[in-house]
Amino acid sequence: MSTPTSSSTAATPTPSSGGSAVLAWLFVGIPLLWGVSQTFIKALALFQ
């Protein structure tokens, strides 16, 4: 139902490669994996 608006005419070309997406995922993925690993180590106590 939406139609193009002034916002779409103001769009500037922002080409982005797969490489930048990989870097972006690493930026958030590394802290997340660190947090998950810390939690997993703690969870191991349940099975000891």
Next chain:
Amino acid sequence: MANDSLLDRSRTVAGPGYNRWLVPPAALAIHLAIGQAYAFSVFNKPLGSLISGDQDHPAPGDWTLSQIGITFSIAIVLLGLSAALFGKWLERVGPRKAMLASSLCFGGGFLIASLGVSMHNIWLVYFGYGFVGGIGLGIGYISPVSTLIKWFPDRKGVATGMAIMGFGGGAMIGSPLASNLMAHFKDSAPQGVAPTFIVMGIIYLLFMQFGVWTIRVPADDWKPEGYVPNEEHSALVTTGNVSADNAIKTPQFWLLWVVLLTNVTAGIGVLETASPLIQDTFSDKYMGAGRGVTAAAAAGFVGLLSLFNLLGRFFWSSASDKIGRKPTYLLYFGLGAVLYALIPTLGHNLQLTLYVIVACLIISMYGGGFATAPAYLSDLFGKYQVGAIHGRLLTAWSTAAILGHLIVSTLSEHSKAQGLTGAAAYQSVFYTMAGVLVVGFLADLAVTAVNEKYYEKGPVTIEAGGH
């Protein structure tokens, strides 16, 4: 001002060739940060011994656990309220400005709270972390949702699941980060709390900037390559658009409000009692000397629940793209009610492994309930003001945080006062929560397509969405 224009929605519209897979990491940067809120309990003991310096022996002037716990409650209430209040503003100004506001509130909240800790003024902690930080939580939580739905109309559940998974993951980062920082600063300030708040405030403020400056919205006429909306997929997937103001006039909104309320209330029943629950149920008294669940193992159980909470957000929300939102929630509630009712029996029979598996499954569906909600709203009301509608729906979360705590504390304390121990002390909690889930099941069952009289007339534009 130059900065204003950089923040404008028009400056965030992606041009041709933009890779939409950059948007989920931008959303995750916000949710991973604000998800720290669920790790606030890591500060309980340090904040409660600022004067005595001994976490096991608080001094007379030290803050009590109840006083400290209010901080988190304020933050969650403000999350719901600010999400509801600022949703339409977000739709108008776009995600970048909203994410920046969120980062300033959330990071700034830590800094104000640090001042409160240094001055030993709990009201300042309430104001900083609870009030200002809570506003950051609310705006941050909803800020990427509608953008993700617009970028991923073909995978709405996957996209919102990824972001909301970040909220679950945020606690996993925030808890060890805070512990390490407090250990590092323990010699320079009481319990190391005040400098930890400062450092965390700055870290989160900077980390969130990645989301602020990476986020892009698609042009209004953009569609994924080769994407054809499947109108026959479900009668519940609308072709119209409903405004936030009209959405709250529909029975569907309030049915979903009950759905979220019941899902969260029941989940809190497990999460809030997880540690004492498993220690009391599988204590030495029942398992045999030296075979009971220790405090360390109980902490492991809590960690395992956190992991399944996170995984469930992504898994169930993604599954809902395939099986539909309504059937997914019917599964949460139907299977969930059975599993909740089963828990006391497993406890009585001392079946620890099965007990843990069932609890993990329950919590995965609790997380899934959060993550599937935006896609369900988008199906029913369209993507026009889905962020604002989602914000209003989150008041159910705030309500559930209070209701769930009341149910759990009242019932378990009553059982213990009657002399019940072990699994018996908690069975009334689980049976009640099973009943709560049945209410949710009925509410979801009653959801039908939104009446076309609520649809916006004529074409809609995003900028008009906020007015």
